[in-house]
Amino acid sequence: MAATETLTAERILEATEEVLRRYGPAKATVVDVARALGVSHGSVYRHFRTKAALREAVTERWLERNVTELRPYAEGPGPAAERLTGWLEHLFALKRQKAGGDPELMATFQVLIGENSAVVDRHVEHLVAQIAAVLADGVRDGVFAAGDHGVTATARAVFDATDRFHDPAHAADWAAPGIEDDFRAVVSLVTRGLRA
């Protein structure tokens, strides 16, 4: 039906996301994706060497959106301390919203995450770099101390310390009552630890 438009990697990725959303990671097949696009599955293989590569590309796209959403905090103006808490709160809110709003989609996402740890590692690098940018501003302004092992190591420590509030592995906890308090307590502990 959509055979009029040319088949691009982008269109295949959109269809794949839709198929994953509808059937889940276990049942979504390349044939399903091709059917959704009204083409033969052979055509999909022209754009993606394997099913794994296709799923990896979807995962990458998905994660990339988070980085984009958080960029304002990393680059935006304002005091570094507020930008850091804003960044952490926004990340947690994003994740919680996704996990709470559509648990099945979150489960699908978690499977993809598990399949593509290399992609995830690269994504974590991006996020840590965003934290590091905020920390660097804070150090420059004298509100944060440069950590014992450099800003990047400290940024990673901030990311690791808040792991429970952004790692999909903990998504099941995010609906628990009191999780907000736990989050605030950790953020408070971490920001105290950063103070100059």
Added chain:
Amino acid sequence: MAATETLTAERILEATEEVLRRYGPAKATVVDVARALGVSHGSVYRHFRTKAALREAVTERWLERNVTELRPYAEGPGPAAERLTGWLEHLFALKRQKAGGDPELMATFQVLIGENSAVVDRHVEHLVAQIAAVLADGVRDGVFAAGDHGVTATARAVFDATDRFHDPAHAADWAAPGIEDDFRAVVSLVTRGLRA
């Protein structure tokens, strides 16, 4: 063969642990446990109402050992700051050792953990209480600040912030190079955050 000894809950738990170790969580059956003890499976049901209850008891025993191992840091003498880092390091070392030394056993353990979240929650309470005891000593001695929301909330924040280094969900990461540095960076950040 061991039919001479009386059948106790304790002996059943030992046999169950052995069976779990040998066959893994998916294959370990109540019949296997009974066979290992040389009794009928009906006898096992005299001591544990269900297979789930049996597994829960094993999980509880397993976790209890950790609490015992860490008690010296919680109660022992010495400066609170050193006891805290010692406690955190010992916990991480314990977990890493188990995960690295016998990955299959760790996987088994992780399945049991997942099945028995109520038991795990109680166990976490115990661990947080141990941290809280150290923090309370530190506050008394003037080396730690009482957190904004009380010692227990702060203790939980310490536990949460170091989650990546004790939660079995992250066991796969514990063999990565640089994990030691990551751990030290988080502990450093946290202890800074606690200082009076």
Added chain:
DNA sequence: GGAATGACAAATATTGAAATCTGTCATCGG
């Protein structure tokens, strides 16, 4: 010429019948 197709082999997943396991309980034996 270059993108799209669909037949095909090998790998993977599904299915349903057979086997095993869980949990109960009437009976046994010390």
Added chain:
DNA sequence: CCGATGACAGATTTCAATATTTGTCATTCC
């Protein structure tokens, strides 16, 4: 009398036959 037994029904798991999917490639079509 009281713990242990094993036969049993219903639930779950296993296994092997069957069907689907993945990935390739010679051929088709624009």
